[in-house]
Amino acid sequence: MKRSIAPLIGLIALAVPVAIALTYLWVNPAIAQEAEAASAAIVSPHAGLAMIGAAIAAGLASLGAAYAVAMVGSAAVGAMTEKPELLGRLLILVGLAEGIAIYGLIVAVLILNTV
Structure with a gap:
């Protein structure tokens, strides 16, 4: 049974952020104290x-996109061996499937803009 590496890459994309x-949560109290000492800026708790x-939004979207690309890509290669003229449709x-990761990245950016 052949296994794809795409879900592992998606898991790494989730774990690193x-x-x-x-780490930011652990260091945050020190950053808040320095910010209060330097100015009257309020750091969001x-x-x-x-x-x-x-990180969860971007990571899970990347994991889902990796799985989707693995499934769709393997099916596309199988279909192209029988009908090479389907290349354009299969690339779409x-x-x-890759657009799922972009949607997750957009959601992550929107979340971080509210901080």
Whole structure:
């Protein structure tokens, strides 16, 4: 049974931003104290949770897109071996599967803009 590496890449795409967000949560009190000492700026107490939410949105969308591209791509290659004239239509299907990751990235950016 042949396994695809695409879900592993999606899992890594989820784990790295979550690790960065958790690191921010750990360092956040020091950053808040420095910001208060330097100026009267208010640091949002929910910034770390917003970063985790953005990481989950982007990571799960990347994981879903990786799985979709793996499934659609393998089916597209099989279809192209029988009918090579379907190349254009099949590229559109693979592009639609990749669009899922872009939607997740847009949601992550929208979440981070509210912080």
